[in-house]
Amino acid sequence: MVSSSASIKDVAAAAGVSVATVSRVLNSHPSVSPDARTRVMAAVESLGYRPNAVARSLRTHQTRTLGLVISDVLNPYFTELARSVEEEARALGYSVIIGNADERPDLQDHHVQNLLDRRIDGLLVSPTDGGSPLMLAAARTGTPMVFVDRWIPGVDVPVVRSDGRAAIRDLVAHLHRLGHRRLAIIAGPAATTTGSERVDAFREALASYELELPDAYIGQGDFQADSGRRVVDGFLDLAEPPEVVFAADNLMALGALDAIRARGLRVPADIALAAFDDIPWFVHTDPPVTAIAQPTKDLGRAAVRALVDRIEGRTPQSVTLPAHLVVRRSCGESPHPRTSTERSTR
Amino acid sequence: MVSSSASIKDVAAAAGVSVATVSRVLNSHPSVSPDARTRVMAAVESLGYRPNAVARSLRTHQTRTLGLVISDVLNPYFTELARSVEEEARALGYSVIIGNADERPDLQDHHVQNLLDRRIDGLLVSPTDGGSPLMLAAARTGTPMVFVDRWIPGVDVPVVRSDGRAAIRDLVAHLHRLGHRRLAIIAGPAATTTGSERVDAFREALASYELELPDAYIGQGDFQADSGRRVVDGFLDLAEPPEVVFAADNLMALGALDAIRARGLRVPADIALAAFDDIPWFVHTDPPVTAIAQPTKDLGRAAVRALVDRIEGRTPQSVTLPAHLVVRRSCGESPHPRTSTERSTR
DNA sequence: CATGTGCATGGAATCGATTACATGAGGGAT
DNA sequence: ATCCCTCATGTAATCGATTCCATGCACATG
Structure with a gap:
């Protein structure tokens, strides 16, 4: 029983039929006698036979x-x-x-x-x-x-x-309502669609509030935590640093949090933070992070x-x-504290 | 060029040699003339030929x-x-x-x-x-x-x-030093070694401080966030709830955080929390979570x-x-605030 | 009784590679 | 010039399946 590796030939021999019949049984072809079927099944069982997926793939393409x-x-x-x-x-x-x-x-x-x-x-x-x-x-x-x-x-x-345009508009509306005017973004690689689209959507949304997105407020990231750190460090060294940083993914937001914390600054009092891509941990970060969730x-x-x-x-x-905005506390006190969108994960 | 899928036969035909020679070139067999080699390489190139891994696997086992x-x-x-x-x-x-x-x-x-x-x-x-x-x-x-x-x-x-025994002893020492005496654990499935070993190590470490681990303080989890929630809810309903909860993995710690937060309680003031398995997010949770890190x-x-x-x-x-303890703030104020172990992620 | 239909079965080709074996050419030693 | 060895190459078997085709049998039909 359960030998190291039996082939269809071994099964055929054990069942006293040809390999063709074994194959038919295995692929539930109609033309197989009940007798042959049971003998094959028994042989398969006792040999612990499993069809070789490699051989099967070669033949069936x-x-x-x-x-x-x-x-x-x-x-x-x-x-x-x-x-x-x-x-x-x-x-x-x-x-x-x-x-x-x-x-x-x-x-x-x-x-x-x-x-x-x-x-x-x-x-x-x-x-x-x-x-x-x-x-x-x-x-x-x-x-x-x-x-x-x-x-x-x-x-x-x-x-x-998913299309984040509407959610990004909602985010900018939320930020504007809270009084923020100098908004910056940590972008993803320009070579990726999500990298450039999120910047475009952000710029458009700002435009509808008569706000600019100056080049100094566009940090070039690569969707990894380290780049978030580096970009935020740059923002904070500016003569006029932004009031809000929007990270185009969750890892860069993590890096941003690292960099902000390393300077002893506080979110959202000193600088606000929002992220694209929501994750369960954002509920429990200090502070909970406002994010855009994808389905x-x-x-x-x-x-x-x-x-x-x-x-x-x-x-x-x-x-x-569509993606949607999940408001938490990282951009300042929300007009409706403890809304359903702040609810726990899952 | 780059047809849909050329086989070794097509390459052989294009190069004017046999399939054996093509195979030899591809597997850098010594006995191939420079002339044949270049002709084969050219054919491979122009056909965009890539060996079929399925066929190769079948033959070579x-x-x-x-x-x-x-x-x-x-x-x-x-x-x-x-x-x-x-x-x-x-x-x-x-x-x-x-x-x-x-x-x-x-x-x-x-x-x-x-x-x-x-x-x-x-x-x-x-x-x-x-x-x-x-x-x-x-x-x-x-x-x-x-x-x-x-x-x-x-x-x-x-x-x-990795062996977490020493790190768990360090954790218990840390907790004891901070004055905690009623320690509970959210265990993993008893059928897994990590599930049972972490409980055993925890119990042993407690014993060396003359502390017990009562059954009521052993919650049965399954390494998933939901079970952490459920177990902590049970702990908090006890007449005498624990002062510390040690989650045997990071997801159950997340669930624990959810449950604690849902009751409006605070970590570590109302209840302390520690976790097995360190992750980058633990630096930024509220509060940063003391955890045992594996290599x-x-x-x-x-x-x-x-x-x-x-x-x-x-x-x-x-x-x-060996695993090692990373002290942060979720168990109470550490005797050495801002030590190097609190440092940011990578 | 001859013939046709359908079903169960086996033989053998096939998928795309690798590799043992045979073959023939070329070169060195005697 | 003969023999032998080495090297480059081709032929064919093989890996473990699937599936086309042929065969033979049982049964129904005319």
């Missing part, structure tokens, strides 16, 4: 596997995304191989290449940059592909993402469905879901 | 892939572990497929089975329970295996983990090295690394 290349596993937003992707994929009979790019285009290429070499059935990517030659080639060749969260303009691939689970689900649609020959839909 | 089954992707500890595992594996020429068990034995089995079916070269597991039949069978059959963080007693598989990166690295040693025929070593 499908791996029933999706690749997911995310920008940063250490970012809770992406791990939640990865989790919902795996969940939905499993429900549809696929497994997922995750590649972590650590916001590095070279690593991203490494994983894309690796996944392509493994002949995954489809690829889900949240691109770290504007599109390497490899990525562009991959989009053009046969492999079904869907962008999630971020995308590459001009590439004909469905996109599943992360829904994004993951929708992305998988779009990709599987492409794989199985249906026409995939691009999807855009 | 190795996938150069490691499986990693972790207990919970949403737990920052495990994602850091996963990252370091992937990093080290990549350095050694392997890729990693991650399976997330969400602390559910059935999901864990699903992933183990899936990875085994894909004929991964080795398996890294941090078991969610005491060992399902499948897991025990997997450990006995040929697949090289290493346990990381948690393990299954009585199974002959190398273990790479997570080193654990990941060591685990991969042990596993690859087994795979490549060397003898793997079990490894145990």
